[in-house]
Amino acid sequence: xxxxxxxxxxxxxxxxxxxxxxxxxxxxxxxxxxxxxxxxxxxxxxxxxxxxxxxxxxxxxxxxxxxxxxxxxxxxxxxxxxxxxxxxxxxxxxxxxxxxxxxxxxxxxxxxxxxxxxxxxxxxxxxxxxxxxxxxxxxxxxxxxxxxxxxxxxxxxxx
Numbered sequence: 441x442x443x444x445x446x447x448x449x450x451x452x453x454x455x456x457x458x459x460x461x462x463x464x465x466x467x468x469x470x471x472x473x474x475x476x477x478x479x480x481x482x483x484x485x486x487x488x489x490x491x492x493x494x495x496x497x498x499x500x501x502x503x504x505x506x507x508x509x510x511x512x513x514x515x516x517x518x519x520x521x522x523x524x525x526x527x528x529x530x531x532x533x534x535x536x537x538x539x540x541x542x543x544x545x546x547x548x549x550x551x552x553x554x555x556x557x558x559x560x561x562x563x564x565x566x567x568x569x570x571x572x573x574x575x576x577x578x579x580x581x582x583x584x585x586x587x588x589x590x591x592x593x594x595x596x597x598x599x
Contacts, residue, residue, distance in 0.1 A: 454493065455514055456553045457504040459522070459539035466499035467529060474575030477502070478588045480524040488517045491592035494554045496561065497575035503557040505544065507592075514541060554581070 461467040468474050474497040481504075485492050489510035496503050509517050518539050544550050558581065561573035570578040579585040581593055 454505060454507050454544040454550060456542040456544055456557075457506060457514070457518065457539055458501060459518065460501040464500045468497050468502070468575065469499040471574040473529070475588070476528055477525055478575065480521060480528065482589045484517060484521045484524055485590065488512055488520065490517065492577075492589060493550075493592050494557045494581070495577050495589065496557050496573065498560060498564070499566075503560060505550070505553050505557060 468477060477497050481492070481495065491507040492504065493507075494503075494505040506514070506517075508514060542553075544553055558570045558576060558578040561567045561576065562570050567573045570576065571582060577587070577589065577591050580587055580591045
């Protein structure tokens with residue numbers, strides 16, 4: 441861990457997480473590669489017992505808004521997720537070792553991070569509307585569509 445970096449876990453908070461592909465290569469540039477990531481994410485989410493509120497898989501990086509896992513630290517979960525994806529991807533380095541983590545304290549910040557994550561493909565000019573991006577929880581939040589990844593939202597709580 442870099443000098444001065446302190447991760448704070450164990451307080452039951454949500455975390456905004458971002459990690460990049462190795463050298464920011466576009467390993468998730470196709471819908472199929474983003475689908476592969478989503479399958480791995482759902483497997484790891486269920487195995488480590490955490491909630492996933494929002495996600496987007498961009499061509500060269502990923503954003504998540506997650507709860508702390510029940511048994512392990514977020515660092516253990518991120519390592520497991522990256523290893524899981526790397527084993528299924530084409531040969532060559534896939535992941536950077538570290539990830540960026542921001543504790544989300546308030547509902548206002550939670551909403552702001554959700555909007556930021558969902559609008560990322562649009563902001564980058566990859567789609568005309570966030571609903572068009574394959575590899576995001578936007579359609580679940582906006583329309584209640586079920587996806588591979590189980591999302592903690594008002595739609596799922598209603599069920």
